[in-house]
Amino acid sequence: xxxxxxxxxxxxxxxxxxxxxxxxxxxxxxxxxxxxxxxxxxxxxxxxxxxxxxxxxxxxxxxxxxxxxxxxxxxxxxxxxxxxxxxxxxxxxxxxxxxxxxxxxxxxxxxxxxxxxxxxxxxxxxxxxxxxxxxxxxxxxxxxxxxxxxxxxxxxxxxxxxxxxxxxxxxxxxxxxxxxxxxxxxxxxxxxxxxxxxxxxxxxxxxxxxxxxxxxxxxxxxxxxxxxxxxxxxxxxxxxxxxxxxxxxxxxxxxxxxxxxxxxxxxxxxxxxxxxxxxxxxxxxxxxxxxxxxxxxxxxxxxxxxxxxxxxxxxxxxxxxxxxxxxxx
Amino acid sequence: xxxxxxxxxxxxxxxxxxxxxxxxxxxxxxxxxxxxxxxxxxxxxxxxxxxxxxxxxxxxxxxxxxxxxxxxxxxxxxxxxxxxxxxxxxxxxxxxxxxxxxxxxxxxxxxxxxxxxxxxxxxxxxxxxxxxxxxxxxxxxxxxxxxxxxxxxxxxxxxxxxxxxxxxxxxxxxxxxxxxxxxxxxxxxxxxxxxxxxxxxxxxxxxxxxxxxxxxxxxxxxxxxxxxxxxxxxxxxxxxxxxxxxxxxxxxxxxxxxxxxxxxxxxxxxxxxxxxxxxxxxxxxxxxxx
Ligand SMILES: Nc1ncnc2c1ncn2[C@@H]1O[C@H](COP(=O)(O)OP(=O)(O)O)[C@@H](O)[C@H]1O
Ligand SMILES: [Mg+2]
Numbered sequence: 001x002x003x004x005x006x007x008x009x010x011x012x013x014x015x016x017x018x019x020x021x022x023x024x025x026x027x028x029x030x031x032x033x034x035x036x037x038x039x040x041x042x043x044x045x046x047x048x049x050x051x052x053x054x055x056x057x058x059x060x061x062x063x064x065x066x067x068x069x070x071x072x073x074x075x076x077x078x079x080x081x082x083x084x085x086x087x088x089x090x091x092x093x094x095x096x097x098x099x100x101x102x103x104x105x106x107x108x109x110x111x112x113x114x115x116x117x118x119x120x121x122x123x124x125x126x127x128x129x130x131x132x133x134x135x136x137x138x139x140x141x142x143x144x145x146x147x148x149x150x151x152x153x154x155x156x157x158x159x160x161x162x163x164x165x166x167x168x169x170x171x172x173x174x175x176x177x178x179x180x181x182x183x184x185x186x187x188x189x190x191x192x193x194x195x196x197x198x199x200x201x202x203x204x205x206x207x208x209x210x211x212x213x214x215x216x217x218x219x220x221x222x223x224x225x226x227x228x229x230x231x232x233x234x235x236x237x238x239x240x241x242x243x244x245x246x247x248x249x250x251x252x253x254x255x256x257x258x259x260x261x262x263x264x265x266x267x268x269x270x271x272x273x274x275x276x277x278x279x280x281x282x283x284x285x286x287x288x289x290x291x292x293x294x295x296x297x298x299x300x301x302x303x304x305x306x307x308x309x310x311x312x313x314x315x316x317x318x319x320x321x322x323x324x325x326x327x328x329x
Numbered sequence: 330x331x332x333x334x335x336x337x338x339x340x341x342x343x344x345x346x347x348x349x350x351x352x353x354x355x356x357x358x359x360x361x362x363x364x365x366x367x368x369x370x371x372x373x374x375x376x377x378x379x380x381x382x383x384x385x386x387x388x389x390x391x392x393x394x395x396x397x398x399x400x401x402x403x404x405x406x407x408x409x410x411x412x413x414x415x416x417x418x419x420x421x422x423x424x425x426x427x428x429x430x431x432x433x434x435x436x437x438x439x440x441x442x443x444x445x446x447x448x449x450x451x452x453x454x455x456x457x458x459x460x461x462x463x464x465x466x467x468x469x470x471x472x473x474x475x476x477x478x479x480x481x482x483x484x485x486x487x488x489x490x491x492x493x494x495x496x497x498x499x500x501x502x503x504x505x506x507x508x509x510x511x512x513x514x515x516x517x518x519x520x521x522x523x524x525x526x527x528x529x530x531x532x533x534x535x536x537x538x539x540x541x542x543x544x545x546x547x548x549x550x551x552x553x554x555x556x557x558x559x560x561x562x563x564x565x566x567x568x569x570x571x572x573x574x575x576x577x578x579x580x581x582x583x584x585x586x587x588x589x590x591x592x593x594x595x596x597x598x599x600x601x602x603x604x605x606x607x608x609x610x611x612x613x614x615x616x617x618x619x
Contacts, residue, residue, distance in 0.1 A: 052516050073522035085517035089535040098531070099521035146521070 001063045002154035002186030003028045004049060009058035011044055011210075018044050019210040021058070026154075026188065026203075031180050034190045035197040035233070036207035042190040045207070046156050049188065050079050062153060073102075078147035079156040082163065084139045086131040086146075092118075093127040096145045103150070117145040120179075137168045144179070154186035161196065173200060194234050198222070206230050223318070228326040231256045237284060237296045239320070246292055252321035252329055259284070259298035260317070264305065267314025271295065273305050287313060358599070364592035371586035384593035393569045393577060398601070401573040404488055405552040405605070409545055411492040416499030416544065417537065421529075423500070424507045434504070441497040445557035452490045453479065453562045483563045483571035490558050495551075499544045506540035507533070542616040546609060553602050574598050 004026040011019040018041045026032050034042045047053040049060060051072035060068045067075050078099075086095050093114055100110040118124045121141040131139055140160060147155055157176070161169045177200050180187050191197055197204050198218045206213040206221065206229070214226040218234075225231035231239045239256045247255045264285075271289035283303035287295045295313060305311055321329040368380045388394045423434060440448065456463050457478040465475035478486040510533065518528045556575045559565055565572035565580065572580070578598065582591035 050520060052519070072516075072520045077520070079517070079520050081513045081517060083511065083513050085511065085513035087514060087518070087532060087535075089538075090531075098518070098523075102518075102522040102524075102527060146517075150521075 001028055002026075002152075003063050004154060004186065004188070005059075005061040006049070007059040007061070009045075009048060009060060010056045011041075011048055011053065012056045017210065019048070022210075022212055024205065024212065024215070026186060029184045029186055031177075031187045031189065031200060031202045032205060033197040033201035033203070034188065034205045034207055035194055036192065036213075037233075038192050040207045041210040042192070042207055043158055044210075046079075046158055046188060046190050050077055050156050051075050052079075076153040077156055078150050078152035078154075079158065080140075080143045080147050080160045082159045084131070084143040084163075086139060086142055088131055091128050091130055092123060092134070092142050092145075095131065095142055096123075096127075096149055099146060099150045113149045114145075117149045120148070120182075121145050121175075136164050137172060140164065140172055141175075144176070148179070148183070152185070154188060157187065157189040159191055160189075161191075162193075169196075176200065195236060198234065204234075206233060208233075224328070225256075225320065226328050228254060228256070228322050231320055231322070231328075235259075237298060240295050242292050242295075244291070247321075250319060250321055253324040254322040254326070256320035256322065257315050258317065259296040260300075261315060261319075262295065262297045263314050263316040264297060264299055264303060264311055265314070267312045269295070269313040270310065271313065273307055273309045273311060276303075276306055278302065287311065289313065361592045361595045361599075364588055365596050367589050367592075369588040369592075371588065380589065384590045385597070387590055388593055388597060393572060396569055397572045397574045397577040400484060400571060401553065401575075401601070403484060404491065404555060404573060405549055407485075407488040408492045408495055408552050409548060411488070412495045412499040412548065413541055413544060415492075415496055416503050417541075419496070419500045420503035420507055421533075423504050437500055438497045440494055441501075443494070445494060445555075446561045448494050449490055449558040449561035452486075452493070457486060479563050480567055483567065487555075487559055487563060487571055490562065491552065491555055494558075495548055499548070502540050502544050503537060506537050510536045538616045542613045545613060549605060549609060550602075553598070553605065574601065 004024075006022050006024040009019060009022045010017070022045065034045060036042055044053060048055055051067070051070060051074075055068055058068070059066060062075055062077075087098065090098065096114045096117055097110045100113060105113075114127070115124070118127055121144060123138065123141055123145060126134060126138060126142075131142065134142065140163075143160070160176070161172050164172060173196060176187075176189075180200075189196075189200060201218055203215060204218055204221055205215050208229050213233075214221060214230045216224075221230060221234045225234060228241060232241065235258055237259045239258050240262070241254055241256050243254050247253060269289045269292060271287040271292075274286040274288055274294065275284075276286075277284040280302065281300070283299045283301070283305075285297045285299070285303065285305060287297060289295050297313065323329055365384055366379055366381065368376060368378050368383075370376070419437060423430070423437060427433065443451070454461065457465075459465050459475045459477050462475070464478070468475045476482070514532055514536075515528055518532050523531060554575050555573065556579060559571055559573060559576050560579070563571040565576045574594065575598065578591050578594035581587050581594055
């Protein structure tokens, strides 16, 4: 079981109010991703749930029991740190067995569980090495191994992939997703990378300056962002946000159009191509349209336009409308 | 720095300093060895000559020698144990975030800057003195007889004084080492269910092994030669109760004015230091490798 509820949780460091007050329900077995720009309080929120920081006020419930003042070890949660935080003087085997040893488990049972975790994570051949002799991806797996042997109520991940190179990151992302499929344990995953959030999450929590901007499934956030912040944060390349007369035509203060919802060829807008990136599968171009600013366009397949070309654009998909406070209309 | 030519160049560049250092070491050592086989008493300078191993034999036959040897090892061992154990405890306290941390650290380091004879004098006269000392005052406050530290417990007293002087050094090294321990490791251990004691036992202590090794090796080098504190306080007494090897050599050289015997004592001290170094490196030297 791993149902976690936050009720009006606040956190201040001195007079800096990092988390001004958060309410959040995390259901058992859910994969929840906290996403937001750097410094928005994602790690702090995760550490509050873990018990590594004290709440300034508010209540944290785990499986219906008040855990606000429980020490970390008593909460039944396991955490994977960004730096992996492996114990450098212990072998992989001892690292993974450490929480079991601390729980007073018998050596045979420890060994059994370590072997099982090692098999799941492809670490069997590395059990007698030290963390210093492993690659980044392997260390990451050891850290995950140390978390799963405890069979916790929920896993907490704090930007676990940010120290890995791009190729490994994609691989580990899938491994973590598969792990979630097979364990069906609640996972809370912190990242600043919206692609990770979109690909892994059942539920995304978008944070900005310690506040929850929106909670929802990846596609809900993509199709119906509640405000400009979420609209701009989710989706790559960023949504085009247009103010002024063009927005007024749609009775809005700001309108937002995703780059993939703009067609090239004929249309009401005309501009000069600035940057153009051709990936084969996709083409990303930036077009300077007088009166609108620079418009990002994403077209599937190859698009034969280059720097300096004059082209015409037209919106082809949903136009998101926002009022002067940035809220969706 | 791995091609043949860079290695050659490196050897060539360090050669002068290696040669100077070697001469620096070998000349006094050779002279000491030379005198240790000679009859050379300052009180009868005209009677000189080779005496073979007589000077050494005198040492080994002297009952004071074995006492001095024991005292030397006792001093080194006692001070090491006290400074390492207390040093780690104080370092753990100093690593806590408290107000005035900077000042606190300077206060803890301060004893290290007091020169040994001064430190010994302070302890002898302000703390251990049977009439004027702080300890005597405390004892009287409880209605007890003041303890005659230097008379009845000369070796423990000397060990206490020297440990006081070296504690800051050990503490400083341990504090530095603790600061390099990632807080995430401790947090991970906390999440893994390790109690405060287990975090110390399984995370902090292993992290400190290299620092402990450094402290032991460096302190041993200096502790084997402790002299000033004994000279200022007990003068090796009462009787020979607190005589160490360096102090015994001093007595031969300056009091008995027998340079030959003193030189033989010097060579014995060098051999002892090498034996200690050998066992230390065998025992804990591997912790120095990364
Ligand atoms: N121990 C602390 N003391 C003071 N400020 C802190 C502390 N930890 C974090 N903060 C501040 O809280 C804010 C959020 O930090 P953090 O949760 O680490 O952000 P994120 O993980 O989203 O990048 C930052 O502005 C940071 O400076
Ligand atoms: Mg963070």
